[in-house]
Amino acid sequence: MFGWFQRLLPHSGDFYVLFERHAVALMAAADALAMLTAGEGDRAAHLRTIRDQEHAADEVIRETLHEVRQTFLTPFDRGAITSLIGSMDDTIDEMNRTAAAIELFEVTSFDPPMKQIGVLIQDACKLIVEAMPQLRDVERNGRPLHHLTAKLVKLEGEVDVLHDNGMKAAFQAQQKNSDPLGFMVSREIYKHLERVADAFEDVANEIDSLVIDHG
Template sequence: MLLVTSRDTGRWVIPKGNFANTTPPHAAAAQEAEEEAGVLGSVCPTPIGSFRYRKRKGSGASLMADVEVFPLSVSRELDDWKEKGERERRWFTLADAAKAVDEPDLRDLIRSFNATEFNQAARRPGMLSFVAEKSKVGPMFAWFQRLLPKTGNFFELFEAHAVATVAAGDAMGRLVQGGPTLHENAREIFERENDADQIIREVLKTVRETFLTPFDRSAITALVGAMDNAIDEMQAAASAIELYEVKDFSQEMKDMAAIIVDSARVVSEAMPLLRDVGKNGGRLHELTERLVRMEGHADVIHSAGLKAAFQAHRKGDAIQFVVQREIFKHLERIVDAFEDVANVIDGIVIDHS
C-alpha cells in the first residue's frame, strides 16, 4: 500500500481531500492520489469503507472529518507531480501501513484489505509463479502440471486461476485507459485467458480422476466455471476493442473496469480461505457481500453509460453507439461472472461451515 506524509505534521496518511458536488467521489479520490502521491491507475467507484479523523482548520478549530476510502490499482508512478516537494511517498506492506497510520479506523480498514494468505500461496515455490509472470507464461504450464500431486490438489488450481484472473483484470484496467500500450494490454489478457483455459482443463480432469473431493463436484466445476467466465469475457471485451479499433473510452467504461480490477482482487483473497471454510466462513461472507455490492453498482454505471452513449449518438453515428453498447455488454458480463463466483462461494460456505 502506498502512503504519503501530511504537509503539516509529516505523519503517514492516505491521499485525501475535499471534492465538489459535481465530481464523483471516486474520481476526486483518484485526482487527490495523482496530486499528492503522483500515481495513476484504475479507481473502483465502490468504497471499501470509511474512517473519521480530527482535522485542524485554518481558523484553529479542530473538527471531525469523515473520509470515504476507494481502492486504486496503481499502474503508473509519475516522476514529477503537483505536491512532490511537499510530501514523501512510500510503499508499505499492509501490516506496516496499518502500524504507520495514526487513525484507529483507518488502521482497521487497511488490515481488512489484507490478502496475506493469497500472497503466501502465490509465493510458494513451484506453485503459482508461472501465471504471475508477465511473459513466457505458456511454456511454464507443463512444468507446473508435472508438480501437481497425482491425487489432484484443487486449492492450488483455484489459486492459480485467481492469479491469472487478477493479472487479466489489471490488464483490463490499463486497457480502457487507451494510449499507445493498448495492444500490449490486450495481448496480456489473451495470454492470461490461455493460462486459465489450461488450468480449468486440469480441474475438470482432476475432478474425473479424484475419488474424494473437498467439496461437491458440482460446486468445484461451478466455481472454476464462473471464474473462467469472467476471464473469457475479458478476452471477448479485449477482442471487441481491437476489432472495432476503439481508442477512446467513456468514464463509465473506466469505472466498470475499475470494479473488475477490485472484483478480481477480492476473488483472489477468497480462494485460499476455501482451504478452511469453517474457520473462514465469516470473512468469505464479507468478501462475497462486497462482490455482490460492486455488481449492483456496476449495473447503475452500465445504465448511465448506455444512456449517455445513446444521447450522444442518437442523431449522429449509430455505428459508434452499437460499438459502445458491445463494449458495455462485455464489461457487464465480466462483473456478472464475479457475482456468480460469489454465489458459488456462499453456497460452499452454507454447506461446509
C-alpha cells in the first residue's frame, strides 16, 4: 500500500543534472575535435573520444526522455526540455559526423580556417557548459544567460565567415592544382564543421526561449 501511495506522489526529475552531464560530453568531444583539426596529439585517440562522447550523450538523451515520461512535475515544459537536450544532441551528433568524415577520407592535415573553426567550436561548448548550471534559477540568471546566447550566435556567424573563406581558398587551390578530389574532401569537412556551428545557434535559441518563458 505504501509503495502504491509513493507512486501517486508528484515527482520532479533532476533534469538540471542531465543537462549538465550532456554539456560535459559536448565539451570533451569539442576538445578532441579542436586537437584533431589542429593536428595535435594522437589522431586515433581523438576520433575515439568523439565517438565515445557521442555515445555518452545518447545515454543522457535516453535518460532524459525516460524522466520526461515518468516525472509528474518538471521544472520547464516537457517540450522545452526535450527541445533543449535535442538541440544539444544535434551538436555532438554533427561533431561525430565530422570525425567520421575525417576518418573516412583519411584527412591528416587541415586548412587554417578548419583549425580556427575547431577552436570556435571549443569556445561555444565552454559557453554551453557555463550556461547549464544557470538554468537552475532562470528567473535570476535571465540576463547572463541572454549574454551567453548572444555570444553563441556571434560565434556561429564567425564560423560562417571562416567556412566561406575556406571554401573559396579550397576552390582556388583546386583550380591551380587540378585536384577536384581534394576540393570535394575539403567541402565535406567544411560542411560538417558549419553544421556543428548551426546546431549551436539552435541551442542558443532554446535557452532564450526558456529565459523568455520563465525569466
